[in-house]
Amino acid sequence: MKILVTGGAGFIGSALICHLIAETEHEVVNVDALTYAANLDALEAASESPRYAFEHVDIRDAEAINRVMNEYQPDGIIHLAAESHVDRSIDGPADFIQTNIVGTFNLLEAARAYYEQLESNRKKSFRFHHVSTDEVYGSLGDEGLFTEKTPYAPNSPYSASKAGSDHLVRAWQHTYGVPTVLTNCSNNYGPWQFPEKLIPLMVLNALNGRALPVYGDGQNVRDWLYVEDHARALALVFEQGKTGEHYNIGGLNERTNLELVRTICHELNAIAPDANIGPREALISFVDDRKGHDQRYAIDASKIEHELGWRPIETLESGLKRTIRWILDHPEWAKTARDRGYDGQRLGLAKG
Numbered sequence: 001m002k003i004l005v006t007g008g009a010g011f012i013g014s015a016l017i018c019h020l021i022a023e024t025e026h027e028v029v030n031v032d033a034l035t036y037a038a039n040l041d042a043l044e045a046a047s048e049s050p051r052y053a054f055e056h057v058d059i060r061d062a063e064a065i066n067r068v069m070n071e072y073q074p075d076g077i078i079h080l081a082a083e084s085h086v087d088r089s090i091d092g093p094a095d096f097i098q099t100n101i102v103g104t105f106n107l108l109e110a111a112r113a114y115y116e117q118l119e120s121n122r123k124k125s126f127r128f129h130h131v132s133t134d135e136v137y138g139s140l141g142d143e144g145l146f147t148e149k150t151p152y153a154p155n156s157p158y159s160a161s162k163a164g165s166d167h168l169v170r171a172w173q174h175t176y177g178v179p180t181v182l183t184n185c186s187n188n189y190g191p192w193q194f195p196e197k198l199i200p201l202m203v204l205n206a207l208n209g210r211a212l213p214v215y216g217d218g219q220n221v222r223d224w225l226y227v228e229d230h231a232r233a234l235a236l237v238f239e240q241g242k243t244g245e246h247y248n249i250g251g252l253n254e255r256t257n258l259e260l261v262r263t264i265c266h267e268l269n270a271i272a273p274d275a276n277i278g279p280r281e282a283l284i285s286f287v288d289d290r291k292g293h294d295q296r297y298a299i300d301a302s303k304i305e306h307e308l309g310w311r312p313i314e315t316l317e318s319g320l321k322r323t324i325r326w327i328l329d330h331p332e333w334a335k336t337a338r339d340r341g342y343d344g345q346r347l348g349l350a351k352g
C-alpha cells in the first residue's frame with residue numbers, strides 16, 4: 001500500500017516510517033511541517049529507499065493537503081502530526097487547537113473528498129488511522145485501567161485538543177462513512193524524542209550533573225512504552241484493525257515519576273560514572289507541580305493483544321538501557337535541540 005504518514009519527522013512518526021520501510025513492502029509519503037520537534041536525521045535509514053517520499057507541508061493548509069492527496073493517491077493515511085507537549089500547551093494552547101483540531105479537520109475533509117471518488121475496490125481497503133493518546137481519558141486514582149470504553153475526560157489543553165480530534169474522526173466515520181481506526185497510546189520514550197520530555201530531559205541533565213527537576217511530590221504514575229513497540233502496534237492496527245474500532249496501546253510498565261528518575265540515575269551511575277558528579281540521585285530536586293497535573297495513567301491493552309496479537313517486547317529496564325545508550329552515542333542530537341533554543345528550561349508555568 002501507499003501510506004500517507006503525517007508527522008513522520010517527529011519522534012514516533014520517524015520510528016513508524018523506519019519500521020514500515022524496513023519491515024514491510026509499503027510505500028510511504030511523509031507529510032510534515034518540520035516544527036521544532038522534527039528531525040529529518042531520524043529518517044536516514046528510510047530516506048534512501050525508493051519507497052519513501054517527503055512533502056514539506058503544514059496540515060493547517062487545507063489546499064496543500066488536497067494537492068498531496070491528489071498527487072500521491074494514497075491507499076491510506078496514518079495521522080500523527082500534532083503539537084505533543086503538555087507543558088507547551090499550558091504556555092501556548094493556540095497552536096494545539098490549530099494543528100491538532102483544525103489540522104485533523106483539514107485531513108478528514110481531504111480524505112472524505114478523496115475517498116468518495118475512489119473506485120469500489122480501492123474504497124474497500126482505504127482507511128484513515130488517527131494516532132492519539134491515553135491522556136484523553138483524564139486521570140485515574142490508585143486503582144483501575146483505561147479501557148476503550150472509558151469516557152473521555154481530558155484535563156490539559158493538549159489532551160483536550162487530542163480528544164477534540166478523536167471526536168472529529170469518530171464523526172467523519174459515523175456521518176460520512178470515511179473508514180477510520182483510532183489508537184490511544186500511553187507515554188512513549190526512546191531514540192530521537194525531543195529533550196523537553198521527561199526521560200530524555202532527565203538523562204541529559206543527569207549526564208551533565210544538572211538538577212533533576214521532579215514535578216510535585218514525584219508520585220504521579222505513567223505507563224511507559226518503548227517507541228519501536230508503538231511503531232509495530234501502529235503498523236498492525238493500520239493493516240489488520242477493524243474499521244470503526246479503537247484500540248488502546250500500553251507498555252504494561254507503570255512507574256511513579258520519582259521511581260523512573262531514580263532508575264535513570266541508577267543506570268547512568270553504572271554506564272557513565274563521573275567522579276565529579278557522584279551518584280546522580282543527589283541531583284533530584286522537587287519543583288512546583290505542573291498545573292492540572294493528572295495523577296495516574298494506566299492502560300488496559302488486552303483488546304489489541306487478543307484481537308491482533310500485539311504485546312510490547314521491551315520492559316522499562318531494557319528500553320531505558322537502549323535509550324540511554326543511544327543518547328550517549330548521539331551527542332549531536334542534544335546539540336540540535338540546543339541550537340533550536342531548548343536547553344532543559346522549565347516549560348508550562350503559564351507565565352505567558
Ligand code: NAD
Nearest residue numbers: 007009010011012033034035037038058059081082084188
Ligand atoms: P513530536 O512532537 O515528536 O512530533 C510531531 C511531528 O508533527 C513533528 O515532526 C512536527 O514537525 C509535526 N507537525 C507538528 N505540527 C504540524 C503541522 N501543523 N503540520 C504538519 N506537521 C506538523 O510528537 P510525537 O511524540 O512523535 O507524537 C506523535 C503523535 O503521537 C501525536 O499525535 C501525539 O499526540 C501522539 N502520541 C504521542 C505520545 C508520546 O508519548 N509522545 C503518546 C501517545 C500519543
